[in-house]
Amino acid sequence: MIKKYYRPQSLPDAFLLLNKPNTIPLAGGTYITTEINSEFNVVDLQDLGLDKVVVQNQKIEIGSTTKLQQLHQNQHIPEFFRTAIKLEAPLNIRNSASLGGLLVTCDGRSPVATSLLALDARIILDPDREEILISNFFSFRSSITRKRLITSIILPSLQNFSFAYVARTPFDRPIVSTAMSMWMNGRSRLALGGYGAQPLLVIDGQILDDISLAARSAFSNAEDEWASAYYRSEMAGVLATRCLKIIKNKFGKQ
Numbered sequence: 001m002i003k004k005y006y007r008p009q010s011l012p013d014a015f016l017l018l019n020k021p022n023t024i025p026l027a028g029g030t031y032i033t034t035e036i037n038s039e040f041n042v043v044d045l046q047d048l049g050l051d052k053v054v055v056q057n058q059k060i061e062i063g064s065t066t067k068l069q070q071l072h073q074n075q076h077i078p079e080f081f082r083t084a085i086k087l088e089a090p091l092n093i094r095n096s097a098s099l100g101g102l103l104v105t106c107d108g109r110s111p112v113a114t115s116l117l118a119l120d121a122r123i124i125l126d127p128d129r130e131e132i133l134i135s136n137f138f139s140f141r142s143s144i145t146r147k148r149l150i151t152s153i154i155l156p157s158l159q160n161f162s163f164a165y166v167a168r169t170p171f172d173r174p175i176v177s178t179a180m181s182m183w184m185n186g187r188s189r190l191a192l193g194g195y196g197a198q199p200l201l202v203i204d205g206q207i208l209d210d211i212s213l214a215a216r217s218a219f220s221n222a223e224d225e226w227a228s229a230y231y232r233s234e235m236a237g238v239l240a241t242r243c244l245k246i247i248k249n250k251f252g253k254q
């Protein structure tokens with residue numbers, strides 16, 4: 001439950017407020033407002049201008065308070081990443097939830113987090129503009145974000161990107177998803193989503209071996225209330241192969 005509400009007009013003011021005891025950032029509020037069992041103060045980030053998407057030198061820098069729906073509609077965002085954003089949550093939640101808030105709260109089922117892992121996104125943390133690889137961010141996020149803010153998320157220069165999934169219906173959250181990036185020099189990243197506390201990076205390098213086998217092995221124990229490990233493992237193999245085919249067919253890569 002929110003005790004005190006602050007709305008700073010600058011980043012330095014926001015950091016001063018965040019240093020007060022029991023005070024946390026508030027972005028879209030879709031998660032925070034469900035926390036009714038504890039009392040805390042919030043620092044609303046909405047007037048800090050962190051909702052811009054800037055494209056420079058083929059990199060895309062996304063301000064952390066950018067709403068998911070804003071991103072979904074942005075033509076600079078790769079087509080298959082926009083598909084993943086649409087799957088993340090229904091329209092009314094996408095209109096409120098921010099990318100920064102999602103990174104703090106998401107689990108392995110998140111299609112956006114799975115895509116960002118494959119895209120090799122960098123998380124910018126302030127006040128000292130520390131750049132953290134997304135794979136490291138997931139492991140340490142609870143300690144990293146205390147008294148610090150995610151101010152932006154950087155997608156490195158462009159890659160070919162694809163995303164595939166299976167779900168109960170076309171607009172449900174995926175039971176299994178795969179996201180793949182491929183760069184001009186042949187470097188590829190494959191991430192699996194749909195299970196666990198965070199998405200899983202399976203490949204970062206050249207795809208030399210059987211990609212289906214790598215994906216199946218990575219999900220060989222991925223069992224929960226949504227699906228058996230056998231099902232997830234088989235689907236991961238099929239979807240990883242599909243992602244590679246999409247990249248080959250659509251972008252002419254081998």
Ligand SMILES: Cc1cc2nc3c(=O)[nH]c(=O)nc-3n(C[C@H](O)[C@H](O)[C@H](O)COP(=O)(O)OP(=O)(O)OC[C@H]3O[C@@H](n4cnc5c(N)ncnc54)[C@H](O)[C@@H]3O)c2cc1C
Nearest residue numbers: 025027028029030031032097098100101102104105149150
């Ligand atoms: C009805 C409903 C349905 C939902 N469905 C789903 C779903 O299907 N899948 C799903 O994954 N989520 C779902 N959510 C949760 C929600 O969509 C995500 O948690 C959301 O992305 C959080 O974003 P936010 O901007 O609203 O964050 P907030 O609620 O404002 O904040 C979330 C957390 O992140 C911290 N935070 C926010 N911004 C920053 C920042 N820039 N730097 C550091 N810390 C920050 C906050 O302090 C807080 O701890 C749902 C929520 C609701 C209310």
